[in-house]
Amino acid sequence: MARFGDGLIFAAAVAAIIWWLWRRFRHWLHEPPSSRLRRLARDGAPDAEDEGAALLLEHGYEALSGKHRIPLGVSVDDGPYEATRLYFDYVAAKEERYYLVKLERPRQPMDWTASGIRERLLAYALLFPECEGIIVADLRGRTIRTVKFRIEEGKE
Template sequence: MDRFGDGLVFVVALVLIGWWIWRRFDNWLHEPPSSRLRKLAQAGEVEPDEAVDFLQEHGYSVLSGKHRVPLGVIVDDGPVQTTRLYFDYFAAKEDRYYLVRLERSRQPIDWTASGLRERLLPYALLFPECDGIIVADPKDRLLRTVRFRVEDEKA
């Protein structure tokens, strides 16, 4: 009788684990694309400062701040080299989400197409759900929105 009880407990445990895995997979499968952005919006704290006030003056609500995205780089099957990609804020305006980078005097942005590509394209590729990347310069009172799109080669 002891073996029957052990087997029953084992089968019940397997059924529960299988059900839990199925539910996780089903939730992941039906998760809306914007859920990643909602998680990002809740990830960082916003400390009031000049940049946050500047964004709010332009109608943006700053949802979170100071994010670090860890990345691993492997060259020729060598060891993983770690690096990070930083952005300053995550903001929303009229149900659209934006990553915010503050322009810094020690790292000025080259406002040519190739300069913007080199500096900001990684953000657009990592967060395709965002409607753009805002480059804010609170000191000079400038706010620019950068968007990328794939062009047709026929031109």
């Protein structure tokens, strides 16, 4: 037969777990939208000699962290999920606004048409809607361009 003290300890433990779960839920509920991006930004600052970070600094941006890999799973026709990754080079900030940064590669030049930009960069904008935009940095030309997306109203 269980003693009264055992039930009291069990009830206190259950109450503590429920209280902890409630606090975690409230914290998640009231978390600002940019917190996921801010956690990424704290992953580690790029090296001082990093050419991409230096280019961003020249244009008034601060490179907060570098070389990010987002793991994804892809399934076709209810088949098994296959692992793939989405890469971007930096998280940068300017005037309390956050940007994802992609370096333009010589072997994969950017197609600067609307459809080319959509195909290459829309996934990043959808994964991080709290970003102000996506910066495409050209190290050879020492230029940066900012890309933003918006949903247009109108007929299809």
